[in-house]
Amino acid sequence: KAGVTQTPRYLIKTRGQQVTLSCSPISGHRSVSWYQQTPGQGLQFLFEYFSETQRNKGNFPGRFSGRQFSNSRSEMNVSTLELGDSALYLCASSLDWNEQFFGPGTRLTVL
Amino acid sequence: GQSLEQPSEVTAVEGAIVQINCTYQTSGFYGLSWYQQHDGGAPTFLSYNALDGLEETGRFSSFLSRSDSYGYLLLQELQMKDSASYFCAPYSGNTPLVFGKGTRLSVIA
Numbered sequence: 001k002a003g004v005t006q007t008p009r010y011l012i013k014t015r016g017q018q019v020t021l022s023c024s025p026i027s028g029h030r031s032v033s034w035y036q037q038t039p040g041q042g043l044q045f046l047f048e049y050f051s052e053t054q055r056n057k058g059n060f061p062g063r064f065s066g067r068q069f070s071n072s073r074s075e076m077n078v079s080t081l082e083l084g085d086s087a088l089y090l091c092a093s094s095l096d097w098n099e100q101f102f103g104p105g106t107r108l109t110v111l
Numbered sequence: 112g113q114s115l116e117q118p119s120e121v122t123a124v125e126g127a128i129v130q131i132n133c134t135y136q137t138s139g140f141y142g143l144s145w146y147q148q149h150d151g152g153a154p155t156f157l158s159y160n161a162l163d164g165l166e167e168t169g170r171f172s173s174f175l176s177r178s179d180s181y182g183y184l185l186l187q188e189l190q191m192k193d194s195a196s197y198f199c200a201p202y203s204g205n206t207p208l209v210f211g212k213g214t215r216l217s218v219i220a
Contacts, residue, residue: 042212098202102153
């Protein structure tokens with residue numbers, strides 16, 4: 001089975017721009033979660049989608065949004081980028097919450 | 112609310128044994144997961160404890176005490192490739208896993 005894939009792997013943007021990241025889960029996984037990872041804050045949960053519906057949401061501002069398509073692929077969008085949004089964005093798919101399968105991540109740099 | 116505590120860094124010698132502790136506070140606790148993440152890589156699932164006691168998987172073992180809200184990951188016969196960050200993540204049912212900042216393990220020769 002193919003693993004979780006994320007595109008792009010690296011991205012450089014400037015403040016004020018917006019960005020869209022994509023995640024393709026493992027075939028058969030309907031739950032897709034997004035995490036932000038920074039050296040200072042560790043792994044922080046952004047949101048989770050299940051069958052095209054946002055099922056859980058973390059404590060991030062409304063500039064962070066996402067969606068899931070009928071094929072379970074998911075996108076997350078960050079608008080009005082800030083320097084502090086520079087991070088590794090990880091997507092994970094799962095059948096059960098206790099075992100998440102992570103993608104390689106998208107490294108976002110905001111200048 | 113939820114809280115999670117792990118040591119930020121641990122250093123151990125190649126071939127030795129190391130224990131990474133985790134204390135948590137969460138409502139509706141189901142079990143405790145452990146993940147490993149190498150620098151530049153994605154987190155990978157190591158183990159899940161739903162019941163009290165020790166679960167062994169090769170050189171890695173994970174322990175859980177539900178009454179103490181405590182668990183640990185035990186790594187034996189340490190190898191250089193075990194240098195990585197390790198995250199414990201309490202599972203509370205159909206809610207997001209809380210990973211926290213993890214423990215950075217450095218294995219030295």
